[in-house]
Amino acid sequence: MIELHFIMKKLIAFAALSALFLQTQAQTISGRVTSKTDGEPLPGATIVVQSTKAGVQSGTNGEFEIQLEKGKTYQLTASFVGFEPLTKEVIANENAIVNFALAEASELLEPVNISAVRAGKNVPIAKSNLSKTQIEERNEGRDMPFVLKDLPSTVVSSDAGTGIGYTGIRIRGSDISRINVTVNGIALNDPESHGVFWVNTPDLASSAQSIQVQRGVGTSTNGAGAFGASVNIKTSELSLKPYASADVTGGSFNTLKTNVRAGSGLLNDHWSIDARFSKINSDGFIDRATADLKSYYLSASYYSKKTSVQLIHFGGGEETYQAWWGVPEAKLNGDSAALYTHIINNGYDSQDSANLVNSNPRTYNYYTYDNETDNYKQDHYQLHVSHAFSEKLTANAALHYTWGRGYYEQYRKDDDLAHYGLDDVILGGDTVTSTDLIRRRWLNNNLIGTTYSLQADLNQLQLTFGGAYNKYIGDHYGEIIWAQYASNGDIRDRYYDNRTTKTDFNNYLKASYTVGKFTAYGDLQLRSVSYVANGIDEDGTTIDVDRSFTFFNPKAGVNYALNDQSRVYASVAVAHREPVRTDFLDAPVDLQPKAEELIDYEAGYELQTERAFFNANLFFMDYTNQLVLTGQLNDVGSPIRTNAPESYRAGIELVGSYIVNKYLQLGANFTFSQNKILNFTDYVVDYDNGGYQEENFKSTDISYSPNVIGGINITVKPIAGATIDWNTKYVGQQFMDNTSSESKSLDAFNVTDLRLGYNLPVKWVDRLNVHLLIANLFDQEYEPNGYTYSYIYGEKITENFYFPMAGINFMAGLSVDF
Structure with missing residues (x-):
């Protein structure tokens, strides 16, 4: 509170000085x-x-x-x-x-x-x-x-x-x-x-x-x-003149971001080179949730009247301490009796129990091993070519390649040797069947492909033909790098190993035709997907997936210009989507996932003037076999989904902004919606009898879909070069599964950020900017995400976990452009 009081005093002083400056001759x-x-x-x-x-x-x-x-x-x-x-x-x-x-x-x-x-x-x-x-x-x-x-x-x-x-x-x-x-x-x-x-x-x-x-x-x-x-x-696009910039931003939780950018401008009327290098470090709000991030962006371009080429290479590397466990509900609420029950139900040992009991309720992290980290690198290569056959006909094509590789490391206590394909260990007359160990779970993936488009401007008629072909190969495997009892394991032995191969091919044709104030729009897409996965999964089961999908996705709409400043529009669009890897692997054998279908109806009104903008957009998204979150997570923290035969999202989005005068601009957006599954079957694991217990629900809310989302923005420019930005966000109640259960929900929250920026009036650089972000200005305690799961063990037990956000925190920085 002392920090907040100090900040408010500074803001009041800043506002007072701003009022004085307004009397100058600027x-x-x-x-x-x-x-x-x-x-x-x-x-x-x-x-x-x-x-x-x-x-x-x-x-x-x-x-x-x-x-x-x-x-x-x-x-x-x-x-x-x-x-x-x-x-x-x-x-x-x-x-x-x-x-x-x-x-x-x-x-x-x-x-x-x-x-x-x-x-x-x-x-x-x-x-x-x-x-x-x-x-x-x-x-x-x-x-x-x-x-x-x-x-x-x-x-x-x-x-x-x-x-x-x-x-x-x-x-x-x-x-x-x-x-x-x-x-x-x-x-x-x-x-x-x-x-x-x-x-x-x-x-x-x-x-x-x-x-x-x-x-x-x-x-x-x-x-x-x-x-x-x-x-x-x-x-980044072409900069005609050479440039260089640097940014240093630091703040709460020992967070520090640095980056440098530079570009050659246009050389010899044809060439340009651009580059960026960034580094971000943070200790995180959650205990031990550190992040060590690096990234880069490089491009070399050739420009001419008819043909231009650009080679882009960007990527990054990350080492982040795992924080995906969440805070148990009993810990967050300070319920000692429920916390003790949680410890018993989950079999915590003395070390895990001490960590849970003694940690801060909002920053608790289940993981304590010093290298419980995710380590991953990803490199992207893009080669783009554009050619203008004439003023009316342009072609674009690109080749791309992505290489990702990395692992996350885990310390495991008392895991069964058999789970890793290892023999029991005989020590004297004792048989050892489990061990403490450290494992790494690897992903090495390659994606290569091409995109293309041909655009024709025929005055009233605009045509675009395009598409893409991608091929992906992903290898998943696990290694034990240390074990208390190594048994018959050898270095770099893989206790699971599987490969996925996926191809994705699509073509689309888009057309828009304008007559006076009326524009008709049409869009046809044909997409073909092949998905093959085989090998041994992490739990020792055999993976054998071979699925193909062909989707036809038509779209159509109309736009009518009421005048130069306003329009009305309406559209209907069909989309299909194949299940993802975890949908296939995590689903029960008798509940294999189906492809989804969506028909999306949209209609709206838009007004845009020099000072004002307003948009009202109605939507009705009608799903068949939508894959919805159950609220459960698999063993690597990914959400588990199941098909819901019939569901929908319906609502209205209101967006507006208004420039009151040269000092003040206002903005707001609100979404009011209903998100429903008409008939939903919830599956609860039954450890007493095996299998699942089923519970049926009608007209239940879709998980993680608040009925109200709103935002308000106020921008004040009190003096030349100074900006004050106030942003408030409201998010309504969210359910963590599809049962509409109040006991398994995320509370509504309202959070405000304040940004201050000032371009210092100096002549020796193009721009010298100081900026300050005060995030969560009013120090609200809120959780925008969480998960839940239930099981039968003597009785039905439900476990809720939450991901708290930091209270009031700060980021201040200096940016300079040359």
């Missing part, structure tokens, strides 16, 4: 940057004062503000990659407004063209766009989910409680395994789990030029189908 010039072709805003455009070289970047709606000395005349130049720069003269008088409509440039062709997988202005899709400036403002070294956390219908979580290390994101209640993620149009989702492990590419946000999040099925894209949303990330 004059705010505002405006907007748009495309001359279609009036679409250009977020992230650069606006530079020619006499001083000072500049700003445009926001979400292309808007900008810049402080100039009152009464003087200036030359302002607006520029954006792929567009001709435009210079205008302005006199810095009160209420001066200067707008820029930039014409598309024809000199150089962009080598990475992602328009084939993004939704344009007239596509009837609910979407959010983040510009480079907005990404930078949200990027304090936390993983990508925390950059996106304030977007509509979004809930994020963190195992370590800080947003660094293993993090999660859900959009419309769908977790990352149901969200399609691409980087430059190439799928980032793991082919086996469909998940995205952001920790493998830390600080990717620092190389992101823009991000588009489509909610619902969205447009056809590459990789696994989107069942909740899609996230399309575009990495």
Whole structure:
């Protein structure tokens, strides 16, 4: 509380000083940057004062503000990659407004063209766009989910409680395994789990030029189908001038993020080179939940009028201490009697019991072995080529390769030797059947593939043909690196070993036709998937999976422009999705998973002016055989899912923002929804009699799907170069399984972050920025994620576990651009 009191005093002092500065002779010039072709805003455009070289970047709606000395005349130049720069003269008088409509440039062709997988202005899709400036403002070294956390219908979580290390994101209640993620149009989702492990590419946000999040099925894209949303990330684009930048940010829990970026600018009118190197370290909020993360991004590009080529190489390495166990409910609530029962039911020894009893209730970590860590490296290679046959016809193609390899290490107490294929040990007259040991569970995977698209602009008719082919090979195996009783084991013996081979091939055809104010949109995709897995699983069972799927995914919609500022739209989209590895391996033999089907109905109204933005979007997502979370976890912490024959998500998303004046901007988004399974069978393990006990539910809530999600943003710019950002997020009650049980739920929470930033007025660098994040400003105790499982052992016993987030914490940093 002393820290909070000190901070509030500083904020009050800052506000008072701001009021004094407002009396100076600085004059705010505002405006907007748009495309001359279609009036679409250009977020992230650069606006530079020619006499001083000072500049700003445009926001979400292309808007900008810049402080100039009152009464003087200036030359302002607006520029954006792929567009001709435009210079205008302005006199810095009160209420001066200067707008820029930039014409598309024809000199150089962009080598990475992602328009084939993004939704344009007239596509009837609910979407959010983040510009480079907005990404930078949200990027304090936390993983990508925390950059996106304030977007509509979004809930994020963190195992370590800080947003660094293993993090999660859900959009419309769908977790990352149901969200399609691409980087430059190439799928980032793991082919086996469909998940995205952001920790493998830390600080990717620092190389992101823009991000588009489509909610619902969205447009056809590459990789696994989107069942909740899609996230399309575009990495850095051409900078015409050389640049260099550095950022150092540090704060609570010994967190330190450093990165450096540099680019050559355009060399000899054709070439450019860009690079970034990052390092992030944190002790974590949860006990021992340390993270040691490194990443890099390199690109070399060739640009010309007709053909452009870009080679991109990015990746990272991570070592994170495991924190996926969660805090038992009894520990979190301080219930000593229930905690004792938990210890007995789970067979804790004296060391584990002491750790549980003596730990802080909100930072408890079950693991105590000093190297209980996850160690993984992932390298991505992308080669992009674009060629313009004419102004009306452009082709894009890419080759890509991803290599991931690593393991997590575990200390195991009193494991049966037979579990590892080892013989019992005879010591004198005693037979030893179990041992303490340390094991490593390895994953070595390779993904290679290609993407392609052909885009034709036939005036009123826009056509895109595209697709992708990917082949994945993943090896899973385990080794014992130490054992108290080694028995007949040899070094590097594998106690399990299996391989997965998966191919994924899709083609799509998209068309949009505009007549006056009316645009019709159509999208047809054919996707074929082959999945083969065989070998020995971790528990000694034989894996033998050979499944093939063929999916036809049509989409159609209409868009009607009411005027230059508003539109109405509607769409219907079909998506299919194959089960993932754990669905096959974790399901009971007689409950093998089926492919999912979704029909997504969307309709909305959108208004966009220079000062205001508003979108109301209705959705009804009708699922057949949706794979829903049971609330249980398997032995490596992955959620277990089961098919629900009929289920749906229905709701409305409201998004709005308004620029009140040059000092104040307001924003808000709210989602109100119902998320139901019509008929659900819950399976509870029966240790008394074997098998499962069944319980049937009707019209029950889908797990981890809050009915209300809301956010409020207030941005204040009290003086030139200073920004105060207030973000409040509300997430309603979530159930941890599909039984709608109040006793197995996550409480609603409301959390506020405050960001302060100031561009220091110095002339020896392009920009010198100091920034401060106060996360969880009001020190709320909340848990956005958890899990539950039940079993029969004499009686029905339910175990709940939670992942607490850190209380009030801080990140302060310094960024410099040259």
